[in-house]
Amino acid sequence: MIVKTLTLVGGLFGAAIVSQFPEFSQQYTQRLGGQVDALAVVITDFDASAQKADMTREAALASMGGSVFLENRRRDMRITFARYDRLSEDLNMLRDATPLERLTMPQRISDFELARTTWDNFVPAMPLSVAGGLSALIGYFAGWGGVFAVLWLLTWPFKRRKSKDGLTF
Numbered sequence: 001m002i003v004k005t006l007t008l009v010g011g012l013f014g015a016a017i018v019s020q021f022p023e024f025s026q027q028y029t030q031r032l033g034g035q036v037d038a039l040a041v042v043i044t045d046f047d048a049s050a051q052k053a054d055m056t057r058e059a060a061l062a063s064m065g066g067s068v069f070l071e072n073r074r075r076d077m078r079i080t081f082a083r084y085d086r087l088s089e090d091l092n093m094l095r096d097a098t099p100l101e102r103l104t105m106p107q108r109i110s111d112f113e114l115a116r117t118t119w120d121n122f123v124p125a126m127p128l129s130v131a132g133g134l135s136a137l138i139g140y141f142a143g144w145g146g147v148f149a150v151l152w153l154l155t156w157p158f159k160r161r162k163s164k165d166g167l168t169f
Contacts, residue, residue: 014143099131
């Protein structure tokens with residue numbers, strides 16, 4: 001009886017937690033869009049300055065040297081370009097995916113700082129969508145199975161074994 005109760009509680013806990021993923025991923029995608037837009041402004045400005053100087057982006061970056069500040073700024077801009085590319089790819093994948101497809105894409109929530117700030121402002125919601133219901137079902141079985149496996153492993157050494165002749169030892 002206690003095992004059934006604990007596995008039920010584990011299942012319900014898993015359902016409650018995993019059912020929030022669709023809403024969290026939707027809020028993360030909105031914030032990600034804002035980050036990509038902000039980075040695009042910086043990159044567009046940099047590229048415009050390079051073009052005014054009759055330079056390509058790479059030529060402008062190469063010319064940024066000679067002082068600690070310019071070397072640091074060049075490094076920062078390279079990081080900005082790489083981050084923009086990575087976040088833009090994640091954003092496109094998340095925007096093109098249905099809520100059900102997003103369930104298979106937790107790796108696209110790859111920006112730790114952005115995920116943390118999304119989580120800091122996240123308010124759990126009742127999962128009334130198909131994706132939320134499916135997430136709850138997956139979470140239920142994961143929670144139920146996880147608690148069952150832990151309890152089974154904990155009690156396994158104490159289980160009575162029957163020999164071939166029917167005797168227990």
